[in-house]
Amino acid sequence: xxxxxxxxxxxxxxxxxxxxxxxxxxxxxxxxxxxxxxxxxxxxxxxxxxxxxxxxxxxxxxxxxxxxxxxxxxxxxxxxxxxxxxxxxxxxxxxxxxxxxxxxxxxxxxxxxxxxxxxxxxxxxxxxxxxxxxxxxxxxxxxxxxxxxxxxxxxxxxxxxxxxxxxxxxxxxxxxxxxxxxxxxxxxxxxxxxxxxxxxxxxxxxxxxxxxxxxxxxxxxxxxxxxxxxxxxxxxxxxxxxxxxxxxxxxxxxxxxxxxxxxxxxxxxxxxxxxxxxxxxxxxxxxxxxxxxxxxxxxxxxxxxxxxxxxxxxxxxxxxxxxxxxxxxxxxxxxxxxxxxxxxxxxxxxxxxxxxxxxxxxxxxxxxxxxxxxxxxxxxxxxxxxxxxxxxxxxxxxxxxxxxxxxxxxxxxxxxxxxxxxxxxxxxxxxxxxxxxxxxxxxx
Amino acid sequence: xxxxxxxxxxxxxxxxxxxxxxxxxxxxxxxxxxxxxxxxxxxxxxxxxxxxxxxxxxxxxxxxxxxxxxxxxxxxxxxxxxxxxxxxxxxxxxxxxxxxxxxxxxxxxxxxxxxxxxxxxxxxxxxxxxxxxxxxxxxxxxxxxxxxxxxxxxxxxxxxxxxxxxxxxx
Numbered sequence: 001x002x003x004x005x006x007x008x009x010x011x012x013x014x015x016x017x018x019x020x021x022x023x024x025x026x027x028x029x030x031x032x033x034x035x036x037x038x039x040x041x042x043x044x045x046x047x048x049x050x051x052x053x054x055x056x057x058x059x060x061x062x063x064x065x066x067x068x069x070x071x072x073x074x075x076x077x078x079x080x081x082x083x084x085x086x087x088x089x090x091x092x093x094x095x096x097x098x099x100x101x102x103x104x105x106x107x108x109x110x111x112x113x114x115x116x117x118x119x120x121x122x123x124x125x126x127x128x129x130x131x132x133x134x135x136x137x138x139x140x141x142x143x144x145x146x147x148x149x150x151x152x153x154x155x156x157x158x159x160x161x162x163x164x165x166x167x168x169x170x171x172x173x174x175x176x177x178x179x180x181x182x183x184x185x186x187x188x189x190x191x192x193x194x195x196x197x198x199x200x201x202x203x204x205x206x207x208x209x210x211x212x213x214x215x216x217x218x219x220x221x222x223x224x225x226x227x228x229x230x231x232x233x234x235x236x237x238x239x240x241x242x243x244x245x246x247x248x249x250x251x252x253x254x255x256x257x258x259x260x261x262x263x264x265x266x267x268x269x270x271x272x273x274x275x276x277x278x279x280x281x282x283x284x285x286x287x288x289x290x291x292x293x294x295x296x297x298x299x300x301x302x303x304x305x306x307x308x309x310x311x312x313x314x315x316x317x318x319x320x321x322x323x324x325x326x327x328x329x330x331x332x333x334x335x336x337x338x339x340x341x342x343x344x345x346x347x348x349x350x351x352x353x354x355x356x357x358x359x360x361x362x363x364x365x366x367x368x369x370x371x372x373x374x375x376x377x378x379x380x381x382x383x384x385x386x387x388x389x390x391x392x393x394x395x396x397x398x399x400x401x402x403x404x405x406x407x408x409x410x411x412x413x414x415x416x417x418x419x420x421x422x423x424x425x426x427x428x429x430x431x432x433x434x435x436x437x438x439x440x441x442x443x444x
Numbered sequence: 445x446x447x448x449x450x451x452x453x454x455x456x457x458x459x460x461x462x463x464x465x466x467x468x469x470x471x472x473x474x475x476x477x478x479x480x481x482x483x484x485x486x487x488x489x490x491x492x493x494x495x496x497x498x499x500x501x502x503x504x505x506x507x508x509x510x511x512x513x514x515x516x517x518x519x520x521x522x523x524x525x526x527x528x529x530x531x532x533x534x535x536x537x538x539x540x541x542x543x544x545x546x547x548x549x550x551x552x553x554x555x556x557x558x559x560x561x562x563x564x565x566x567x568x569x570x571x572x573x574x575x576x577x578x579x580x581x582x583x584x585x586x587x588x589x590x591x592x593x594x595x596x597x598x599x600x601x602x603x604x605x606x607x608x609x610x611x612x613x614x
Contacts, residue, residue, distance in 0.1 A: 407581035
């Protein structure tokens with residue numbers, strides 16, 4: 001099956017897709033039925049019938065959704081039509097495309113299938129996905145989409161160039177920038193404060209339960225703590241396993257995952273901002289985590305997934321992190337002029353934190369730093385400035401302070417200078433607008 | 445060293461021209477809503493109190509409380525209406541608002557994704573509407589309430605036009 005078609009009636013996804021989707025939905029439905037009926041304490045036969053019935057319904061839904069889903073990829077856009085009763089058709093023009101990810105959920109991966117996820121900037125439901133394609137087809141399609149998106153950007157929507165388009169597979173010049181070994185990810189997780197806190201809490205609960213012979217009450221406390229631990233491990237270790245960052249023509253490519261594998265491509269010009277996080281213990285070792293703001297990522301309904309997909313580098317030393325940033329935003333490392341720091345009066349708002357806050361604007365980027373437990377450095381390229389605001393509350397007014405903020409799409413980056421001296425803060429707002437304008441005019 | 449800004453108005457002054465203000469009918473609409481709400485709450489509370497206990501002093505106390513809140517709302521409506529201002533500069537739209545908590549937001553035209561005009565039934569009766577600018581960031585939150593209907597339409601068309609002219613994608 002050729003993945004790219006110019007036919008108008010469209011293609012179905014891979015023939016085994018409905019099986020994977022059906023099994024997933026069937027299992028979910030069966031588990032739901034088991035929970036609902038099991039809680040009532042019904043008889044075994046009734047339980048079995050409802051669980052099997054729910055499973056069959058789930059599989060049927062999977063088949064129906066596969067049967068009625070078709071996709072078309074042509075010179076100017078991707079169209080996906082779906083829906084059994086209510087028909088839905090989504091059109092994605094290439095210039096709106098933010099990123100293309102390939103996700104291999106465990107079940108699909110066993111069958112050699114992958115989901116192609118196309119992210120566009122938009123509201124709450126801003127992604128379109130093709131479930132499932134053969135892995136090679138998905139890769140080929142991703143390359144095609146990214147190339148076309150790039151070309152549309154370059155030629156401002158001139159379709160004639162697409163005639164005789166030749167399709168290449170994996171780009172040959174993929175250069176590995178960073179490889180994060182699983183041991184480092186595990187050590188990093190073990191040394192992060194929230195993980196240590198959760199472990200301490202779990203142990204304390206367990207010990208007190210044994211000591212006071214107080215099981216029922218303690219179990220109620222242990223379950224959420226263990227749940228949090230499992231989530232931390234899933235998000236930071238299993239999802240980031242075998243993390244590899246490569247540079248391709250179309251952007252930085254991230255490959256990661258132990259059970260379900262994900263391959264994300266972040267086009268260079270779609271990065272809205274970067275955040276450098278230095279957690280408390282990590283700082284002693286000089287380690288950092290990089291998170292990235294891509295329009296559309298954070299509006300993913302699944303918050304765990306959106307959190308792990310905005311990680312650009314799970315753990316690295318400062319030199320490597322700087323190297324990666326330089327790849328993503330050239331000129332990011334340029335010397336920053338004198339930073340604007342909050343004056344002493346602002347210690348009323350943050351008795352310790354005020355000393356660690358600063359904002360500065362370099363030739364390419366706006367930088368805001370804050371935090372004394374976890375130090376956060378938020379970086380916004382000038383040409384990605386969405387809007388700028390200045391705010392002042394009654395108490396700030398008495399102290400002559402004001403807060404400035406450079407707005408970015410929803411995500412990990414929050415570039416904010418809190419409680420700065422009012423007059424320079426105002427100046428910075430209008431200077432930032434000037435810088436953003438100049439950078440936009442330059443196109444980068 | 446920069447000169448320290450003396451007054452608040454200077455800090456939140458527009459960069460170029462003067463602020464354009466929103467219609468005083470915004471104040472009227474809000475007063476109608478406040479008075480209506482307060483009257484409803486007062487009547488309901490008094491009825492409930494008298495039905496259960498016949499303690500006139502409690503009913504009077506409630507009415508006084510609600511009247512005090514209503515009076516505060518009466519003055520708030522005027523102050524808030526006066527605090528709104530917007531300026532269309534060459535390259536960006538600047539919006540300011542707030543009496544106690546002041547805010548100024550500047551949105552480059554090229555960053556605008558879309559513009560909304562909305563008006564509730566009461567707003568329509570008074571002939572006003574609000575215009576909201578959306579960028580790719582939800583934090584922008586640049587809403588201008590209480591524009592005269594014609595001005596709202598003009599502003600929307602103007603902004604859409606400017607957005608297309610300056611458009612810079614995301």
